[in-house]
Amino acid sequence: MKLEDMLAYKMAMAASDISESLYNVYASYGLVMPEWRIMATLGHFSPDSKVMSAKALSQATRLDKVSVSRALKRMEHNGLICKTLSKNDGRFFDVALSPRGEAMYNEIIPKIRLWQQSKLKNITDSEYEIFLKVIENFSA
């Protein structure tokens, strides 16, 4: 087996490179990685499902529940999210981006898009489709 063929190795290295590169974008907004992942998740889902529980965020972001709890505390403190006890079930919180959080999200997203385009400039649409299919497979 060649290292060149080592899927996990390649993925980890690429993810690490991407992660570092992306850090420069959201860090300029004072966000750390868990906060950015949460913002990205909430921002994406907010059109349809306005709220998510901490548990759902934990699953979507692959952050453990302690990290989510702490990130949400900071984000609430910074006015980026609204956190209210769920009416149906007092164990859950309904978490959503605040207007301010939504504004920040909408400011960051175009920069991410630009960054992503630069990363994909040598890749055709059909190649990217296949790439997505492959990594979709990994998480399945």
Place this chain on the structure above:
Amino acid sequence: MKLEDMLAYKMAMAASDISESLYNVYASYGLVMPEWRIMATLGHFSPDSKVMSAKALSQATRLDKVSVSRALKRMEHNGLICKTLSKNDGRFFDVALSPRGEAMYNEIIPKIRLWQQSKLKNITDSEYEIFLKVIENFSA
């Protein structure tokens, strides 16, 4: 922009899933992630280049030099590597897998290969080729 199209997000999630899944393989040998990355790198390169410096390992594995230093200390203590001062340049160490480290590597690799095959069972060779091309691009 749809979350479905968020490259970085998808990569981070897939890498996280893969990393967790792979952890079960090397953890059973008492290795932690930095140790496994170092072993994989040394094991792969050992046919041609028998030794690597801690710095080279740090670059290859995307671990910072402190992590590498600590991992090498543990691995040396466990008899998995040999670490000798370079003759040419007294700042470098020549690091290589010990026979015991090599044996462990050769025991783990087939399990990684099996694991990888199961992850790729729905993927054709040409699709995998394209996938590799795309992630190669990220690190460039």
Place this chain on the structure above:
DNA sequence: ATAAATTAGTTACAAATGAAACTATTTGAT
């Protein structure tokens, strides 16, 4: 030749992390 600058690696310390214990709420069994 010598002193400043650079580089490899380690150490120390402060910050981030996660497992386990904890609180609070809900569900399910009797």
Place this chain on the structure above:
DNA sequence: ATCAAATAGTTTCATTTGTAACTAATTTAT
């Protein structure tokens, strides 16, 4: 209805981590 089991989220504490300071070796400039 009541009590045990389960679930969401928080807190505690011990470990892990990374930045910055350090040591030691080498290179570069003068």
